[in-house]
Amino acid sequence: MKVVLYHQRKDAGFDLTPVIDVVFLLIIFFMLVCQFGAAEHFEALLPDKIQSADPTQLQLDSTVSVNVVQQEGKIVYAIGSDVLSGDDTELLPAMISAGIDSRLADGSSSRIVRLRCDKHIPFEKIRPVLAGIARSRAEKIQWAAFNE
Numbered sequence: 001m002k003v004v005l006y007h008q009r010k011d012a013g014f015d016l017t018p019v020i021d022v023v024f025l026l027i028i029f030f031m032l033v034c035q036f037g038a039a040e041h042f043e044a045l046l047p048d049k050i051q052s053a054d055p056t057q058l059q060l061d062s063t064v065s066v067n068v069v070q071q072e073g074k075i076v077y078a079i080g081s082d083v084l085s086g087d088d089t090e091l092l093p094a095m096i097s098a099g100i101d102s103r104l105a106d107g108s109s110s111r112i113v114r115l116r117c118d119k120h121i122p123f124e125k126i127r128p129v130l131a132g133i134a135r136s137r138a139e140k141i142q143w144a145a146f147n148e
């Protein structure tokens with residue numbers, strides 16, 4: 001009788017299944033992260049020119065104009081034609097609120113504040129103005145950014 005010897009061959013192999021699973025998980029992770037990153041950086045379209053409102057509407061409503069502009073490297077806050085000192089950011093909301101309340105008429109149908117800002121001013125400098133408007137008796141706010 002003939003004896004048949006079977007040689008067990010050991011082939012060196014590498015199981016790719018876990019590697020493929022990890023690669024697919026990384027692909028899904030980076031696809032989700034890239035979508036969230038793109039959603040955070042959107043471009044805001046700002047008007048090139050400020051259009052004036054209807055003059056008859058301005059006479060019917062009691063409106064106050066608050067301007068935040070940058071002049072000679074310094075940020076200037078103004079209510080109407082009165083320039084405020086913007087050095088103390090803690091007192092600025094109270095000053096803006098008092099200035100708006102002194103200019104709003106008691107018998108008007110609506111009390112509107114028009115906030116006009118230079119688009120190059122950071123939001124941290126505009127935040128006290130918004131807090132002052134919120135403290136005032138204003139009912140509506142119209143906000144515009146301009147390129148000056």
